[in-house]
Amino acid sequence: MQNSNDHIVRSFDKELRTIHEIIIRMGGMAENQLAEAVDALVQRDSAKAELVRAEDAKIDLLEEELEAAVVQLIALRQPVANDLRAVISALKISSDLERIGDYAKNIAKRSIAINQMPPQKSVTSIMRMSKLVQEIVKDTLDAFSHSDKDRAIDVWHRDEEVDEMYTSLFRELLTYMMEDPRNIGACTHMLFIAKNIERMGDHATNIAETIYYLSTGHKLEGKRPKGDRTPFQILSTEEDDDDNSEVEI
Numbered sequence: 001m002q003n004s005n006d007h008i009v010r011s012f013d014k015e016l017r018t019i020h021e022i023i024i025r026m027g028g029m030a031e032n033q034l035a036e037a038v039d040a041l042v043q044r045d046s047a048k049a050e051l052v053r054a055e056d057a058k059i060d061l062l063e064e065e066l067e068a069a070v071v072q073l074i075a076l077r078q079p080v081a082n083d084l085r086a087v088i089s090a091l092k093i094s095s096d097l098e099r100i101g102d103y104a105k106n107i108a109k110r111s112i113a114i115n116q117m118p119p120q121k122s123v124t125s126i127m128r129m130s131k132l133v134q135e136i137v138k139d140t141l142d143a144f145s146h147s148d149k150d151r152a153i154d155v156w157h158r159d160e161e162v163d164e165m166y167t168s169l170f171r172e173l174l175t176y177m178m179e180d181p182r183n184i185g186a187c188t189h190m191l192f193i194a195k196n197i198e199r200m201g202d203h204a205t206n207i208a209e210t211i212y213y214l215s216t217g218h219k220l221e222g223k224r225p226k227g228d229r230t231p232f233q234i235l236s237t238e239e240d241d242d243d244n245s246e247v248e249i
Contacts, residue, residue: 012083015073019090022066026097027141029059031134033104034200038130041111041193042123049115052108059101066094082217089214093144096203096210100137103196103203110189110196117186122173126193129165133201136162140204140211149215155208156220162201169194 033052040049070087073079079087114120136158143151173187173194212220 026062030097030100031137037104037107044115046112049108049111056105063098092210096206100200125169136204140207152208152211159205166198
């Protein structure tokens, strides 16, 4: 005769696996949304950008599905200790993934506007930055799949590199705007896109911190490494050979 406790344990494990699978699906979709949104920008493909906007609803639905599964699991199983930590961590991770999807949608919306303007030189820098964030998101999902706290720590440190790239791109775009006021419209959109990508990196870092907590039961110690210097940027503009002025942002 089957032991009722064994049945309960197997049912609980199955429910946890379902939640785990939803997170993996959400992560894959969010990662793909970022790639497609930036590709739409680079290719100046407004139709692809519209598809990215539409696909965001699927990530939202998965988050709702996960929340419902978590509520049901807590109500029926009343998990404690490690099991409760796993369930709460799943909620936090799904929220971060949903926000990554939202930022991809925002990039797609901005790219549609930019496509109505002349091509921008800063697109190459956007591509490099987005590629780095895609790699970080992928490594974060791998860390989650394998409960790999060491890889999570690596992701946590790499966010500083994203911030540094954002600072560099920020300066680049401001320079273009100062050189020619006709660039202001497009460069403003590009600034928002760069900030969206930087925020994706922040949410991937949030997930890495949650993975570490899930694996160890402890929070990562120390302040998160940050390389965003945009609030302190000062640009120099040469008016002639003998007179330099500075513009503080």
